[in-house]
Amino acid sequence: MSNSSLVDVKIPANSNNYAIGRNGKKIEMITIHHMAGVLTAEECGSIFQNKNRIASSHYGIGKDGRIGQYVDEENTAYTNGNLQSNFKAVTIETSNSKASGNYPVSDKVLETLIKLVADIAKRNNLGTIVKGKNLTWHKLYSQTSCPGEYLLSKMDYIVDKANKINMNGIINSGNLDEKNSNQAKKTNEEISDEVIKGYWGNGEERKTKLTNAGYNYNTIQKMVNKKIK
Numbered sequence: 363m364s365n366s367s368l369v370d371v372k373i374p375a376n377s378n379n380y381a382i383g384r385n386g387k388k389i390e391m392i393t394i395h396h397m398a399g400v401l402t403a404e405e406c407g408s409i410f411q412n413k414n415r416i417a418s419s420h421y422g423i424g425k426d427g428r429i430g431q432y433v434d435e436e437n438t439a440y441t442n443g444n445l446q447s448n449f450k451a452v453t454i455e456t457s458n459s460k461a462s463g464n465y466p467v468s469d470k471v472l473e474t475l476i477k478l479v480a481d482i483a484k485r486n487n488l489g490t491i492v493k494g495k496n497l498t499w500h501k502l503y504s505q506t507s508c509p510g511e512y513l514l515s516k517m518d519y520i521v522d523k524a525n526k527i528n529m530n531g532i533i534n535s536g537n538l539d540e541k542n543s544n545q546a547k548k549t550n551e552e553i554s555d556e557v558i559k560g561y562w563g564n565g566e567e568r569k570t571k572l573t574n575a576g577y578n579y580n581t582i583q584k585m586v587n588k589k590i591k
């Protein structure tokens with residue numbers, strides 16, 4: 363398990379505020395929160411340094427778009443108000459741009475959130491990001507209005523853009539490999555695993571993307587069908 367290289371500042375939470383390890387569970391999802399306040403990454407981190415808080419998150423995006431890390435992904439942050447979901451989640455606190463009304467966040471913070479979501483999903487092999495499945499929000503687990511109406515209204519947008527970031531990374535490298543040499547090209551074996559993880563979409567979308575990246579759709583699809591039997 364690794365941590366995001368997008369992090370600007372590390373502020374370890376007090377050891378009272380998280381659990382070591384994940385109780386044998388695998389990371390299965392990302393959970394989005396809002397700070398219900400306009401805070402920097404450092405201000406959010408200092409809250410989790412209070413040993414009486416019994417709360418933390420893995421990451422926090424400050425009001426200026428800088429990212430703080432408070433708990434390593436290999437450990438369990440207490441963020442969702444529900445221990446079973448905490449064991450399986452990487453959690454993100456997001457600064458609002460106004461601490462009232464529908465609790466908006468700035469465009470810069472939203473774009474940073476999308477990049478961080480894409481990065482966490484990719485490193486943890488979460489596959490295609492699906493709203494409510496491997497991308498969740500606090501309200502699904504406890505009595506709270508977190509992450510606020512504004513972020514809730516942006517979930518489809520976040521999912522769509524984060525999936526595009528991860529998909530483009532693969533397609534770009536595919537095209538580049540094709541142009542430069544066959545040496546760097548991934549094997550059919552590797553690509554079929556990526557298909558199973560959801561990186562290449564489904565149906566016609568999958569066919570188009572694989573073909574455009576220079577792979578034989580029928581060959582890959584046969585391997586996929588064999589593997590998932």
Ligand SMILES: [Zn+2]
Pocket residue numbers: 394395396441500506508509
């Ligand atoms: Zn929350």
